Amino acid sequence: MSLAVCKNVRKTYGNKIALNDVSLEIEGGKIIGLLGPNGSGKTTLIKILSGLLTADSGEITISDNPIGVKTKKVVSYLPERTYINEWMKVKEMINFFADFYDDFDVQKAYDMLTRLKINPNDKLKTMSKGTREKVQLILVMSRNAELYLLDEPIGGVDPAARDYILDTILKNYNENASVIISTHLISDIENILDDIIFIKDGNITLHSTVDEIREQHGKSVDALFREVFAC
């Protein structure tokens, strides 16, 4: 059974088509790379799945429910920007997540904070952008969600933290859940991906497993991406 289904989803911003009749099925238990150049529609698709944007037309379901309160209960979303309440301390933000999400694992969050040497009593306002991004990732990955939507999770952090983040993603999603990672830093995440989706100008141009790509094209996902999206 598909975890998430998009049927003929269309979204425009004025005259610009962001998503053009996108149809897609996401199965459970996969790490999927949503890959495309800037402005290809990655973030728009993720925002529609998370309920931050409404599609102009089309049908979207997650665990058989249309986007709404029920889907938000099972979707864990990491935006490409800082979305946490800066007036709070880290521990208050943890309490906030625990208050609203039944699937939030407080202990897991504190364990990850300790490993990354982040003080729960620190105010988010005083933290660097990179540290705030790590806190956000910890919060998002401390949920036992069914679908994780991670929009550019490794864009703004140093390579050492990048490895930790990818490791965190791998270790913290359950086998029935799926993770959609949007990025253009393909070589960094290629090793952890099961499936890839290429998106270009609002159209899905390829949806395949990483193994199939290697077998059929005889090249890495990164090499294929450079070929398909060559300027």
Added chain:
Amino acid sequence: MLGKLLKYDLKAEYKTYGILYIVLILTSFLSLITSKILDNYPKNIVVEVVELIQKLFIAGIPVLSFAIFIVTLVFSINRFYKNLLKDEGYLMHTLPVSTSQLILSKFIAFFIWSIAAVAVVFLAVSIAAGGFEWINIFAQGYSKGFAGVNQQDFIKFNIYLIIFIVLTPLAFMSHVYLSFAIGQLSSKNRLGMSVLTFVVIYFVEQIVSTIITLLLPNSNVSFEYNSDIGFSKLTDYMLIGVIITLLVAAAMYIVSNVILTKKLNLE
């Protein structure tokens, strides 16, 4: 979930409001203390300085009270915009709560802070006045102003007046919410579009209310407050005003809800 949302909405601003409330109450106490000093000591150079300070405190009470109301309004508008339509909105709109709960929480928080502001100002004035006697004096003066009118109409008038006073800031906030809800639909300069929407709605409201006023029977009659007939008519018109304000505010609130639920556009 509404209770949890409200908890965080109140928590976000309580420190700022708390400081303002403390400063106002402190000013009132200092005003009272200086006034007691002036009452108990003969005039000399020190007492003259105290008198000057007391005047500053007395002037400070209305200034601070006004500041509290303005800050309550501005912070509540800012909280709605920043928490629901800017970066924090990415978190709030992905919480497993309905959009109507998100908006209602902001609305209730604004109402609570408004009530708190009124209570604190009331307390500050009472402290500065050295008790609650000022209420009696005010009530007597107020009643005297309406001495010639029918008592039943006077009671009705006061009930409508209280409803109107409570309703006005809430209606204003619904107007603000609708402006933001429409403004966020734009792909460019959403804040600018919100301000423009606010102004347009304001003018439409003014035009419609002028038309309604002109359509009311005897709308050209000038009222005399001590005339029974005039006052009775004024009371009726006030009821109409309350009902129209309530309906318009409710409509704006509902439309804001629908737009932000069906057409949320956090680009």
